[in-house]
Amino acid sequence: MTLDSLTLARQQLLVPAGLGEDDLQRTLSCLLGHAIDGGDLYFQLRRAESWSLEDGEVKQASHAIQQGVGVRAVSGEKTGFAYSDEIVPPALLEAATAARAIARHGGDRPPQAWRTGGRPALYQPLDPLETLSAEGKIKLLEQVDAEARRQDPRVTQVMVSLAATHDTVLVAGSDGTLAGDVRPLVRLSVTVIVEQQGRREQGGSGGGGRVGYGWFLEEERALWHAREAVRLALVNLEAVAAPAGTLTVVLGPGWPGILLHEAIGHGLEGDFNRKGTSAFSGRIGERVASPLCTVVDDGTLADRRGSLNIDDEGTPTQCTTLIERGVLKGYLQDKLNARLMKTAPTGNGRRESYAHLPLPRMTNTYLLAGESDPAEIVASVERGLYAVNFGGGQVDITSGKFVFSASEAYLIENGRVTRPVRGATLIGNGPDVLSQVSMVGNDLKLDAGVGTCGKDGQSVPVGVGQPTLKIDALTVGGTQA
């Protein structure tokens, strides 16, 4: 229950500082000068650790604690922001005074009475750092290393890292919001280098979620990533130059959903649309995709890396339909942009930490399953590219142009997957790429849990997913003209 999370957050963040909820009310009323529409306090304690292995041994690890409180005052379209890395009453008041300087001074007025709510939690409020002993973490890393080396004698380097964060937050808003969340997050990544006759290639795989370390031990998840990293590296050893030009592209299920994150998701974030700077601005209700496409952003999936019980403004997350059967339906909103656009927040107000301002951000963004058999999709392509793994991506939300980088791709020749090709960037135009979708697979899959999204210098964990998709025309940036 999020109520439990709120209790935990109180104990972790307010009790040690001797702060009570009346102190929060006092700070918020100090924030509410007459020209201030609202404000919030964001308390955070984050513990993080990372263990890494190379040369078969765990030789490096680190532990970090980050804590503080961010104070925000909002007046119309203006935002004032200050923070302190000390959670003590004088620092809180000082930050509030600095934040409210955004508006002219007025008399204090009281904030609204607290409203707390609850729904079943999407993940356990556990401390993942404590879910395995130091010896257990080292053993896990060594097992992953051994599994990778066991796969093939051409493996020359194996680098594995295991990381966890335990993030406890408490949000108190002048609108009566009082909410807490305890957010575990773990991640494992494996990178291998293989060598064959002087040619070196690398492969990587990783995963994680809002769970304890034990998750990696179940179903051989950690070992699977070791095997997958080696498989990818070996595929790359055989890769030939990627084609250059516009061709039919079949995207595999899961992580290739980064397409939706870049091409669609960013352009539908509320801030860009409120300001009219997105290529999607003012296009709600228009057809922007083939009728086969329904795209959602869903922060409510259990244990997922991109999921949150509440966003960083205390709004419960939800499943927001962005595109329904090809028609643009909605934007992703935080409180500020929702208010200015006269709509409701969608639980997408996220921030990297107490030292950053909330922005409308994605959670888990994916395209719903269709009806085609994935094998039929590939068989339908005479000449094209079958891209199944990707690195990162990027978008220019104003022009709509986006890229994503294939790290595992194959040629399709006469309906059959043939030779692997070297990594290449794919480029398209967000507002029309999905109108090129002619087949949607029945194999919806979400990514393994490694995505991190950057915006305005702030990083947040996200998820993506999709079924196999056929895009009739997309530009592939290889070297083989």
Place this chain on the structure above:
Amino acid sequence: MSEAIARTAAPLPARDQLETLVADILGEARRQGATAAEAAVSFSSALSVTVRLGEVDTLEHHRQRGLGVTVYIGQSRGSASTADWRPEAIRDTVKSAVAIARHTAADPHAGLADPARMARETPELDLYHPWPLSAEDAIVLARECEAAALAHDPRIRNSEGASVATHSGLVIYGNSNGFYGGYPTTRHSLSCSVIARDDSGMQRDHWYTLARDRAELEEPAAVGREAARRALRQLGGRQLTTRQVPVLFAPELARGLIGHFTAAVRGGALYRKASFLLGRLGSAVFPPFVNLRERPHLPKGLASAPFDNEGVATVDRDLVSGGVLQGYVLDSYSARRLGMDTTGNAGGIHNLIVEPGPCDQAALLRQLGTGLWVTHLLGHSVNLVTGDYSRGASGFWVENGTLAYPVEQITIAGNLNEMFKQIVAVGNDVDARSGIRCGSLLVERMTVAGE
């Protein structure tokens, strides 16, 4: 107006206070059983203001503390950090680091840098020029900047705003070999991002100025006008058909190419054999007219430093001379792994100067003749193990040395090994807003993918 709006960024604490903290951390590490330790304590403060369409958008006060320690127990090590400076937090942080070091494997290459290489004196590099900027004055400057952009042309219809930021920081580093050092720095910037619109659609571009000393910032109106000019010139972009052409990289992108070079000669990439430049020391990586010099002591330099993150004195050196690779970019650990000596690059490279050639931008466009002038890159598909390079691009199609039309939604691809060798000119249009100072780079041939 409330009194608070006149506030400036928070002042830096006294240097003694941070030095005492470092000494406390090192003492605590020794007490808890560390055989060696190193620590850094930092404080930074900033004020940033963004104005959009003439109105204040955000006013942010930043003030951040940091404390990090690495302990060694024999050859095993552990690291921990916190933002909390209280004695109990120091105790706990050291304890976390020690607990880790009791579990990590002994690493024969781990340890502090060679004491003989520590900086003995701290040359005055003129890196600290505080700007007592009030929020009100920052708003005025940002308004002036954005207004110049909006007034530049009626097709500049919208804005993401103009921002003014001033940042100051102090870091003290110390280690159990007795080295203590630190110095304050400042960094100020002014930036503007606007949107041009016509029947062809919308294009956004930005411009910024960045310096240690506010006196060296470009005028606000000049920054705004440049942002506007850049957004406008991209209107009406088209795709190209797939082809092989010469490519001219604008200076702010050319430094990215040089950045890929430095990443590939970094110790970590080399000892892991994860670099396409492995084993190339003493051989030609670039054509003979390319010279890359590291100059750590440039007054007011954005990447100037008297010593690196391990206290090792930084020195002038030639990284590439006559196109030939003269050295790597190493810290103590990676140097030991490679059987070499540290180059004083723990934490990165300190001002890399790409020696400018004789040509300005106009001359380079003439030399390009018919080809692609890239002004924006999108995405990061750069594989440092193989050198494979493939990125989204936009810019201009150039015919006979003159701009024909803007292009977008294309990719450029090649292999960095070949791209470096195929550099045919380095411009004198140096962009000094970075630790890598580089002019335009003209590459003889790359693959453009488009329609």
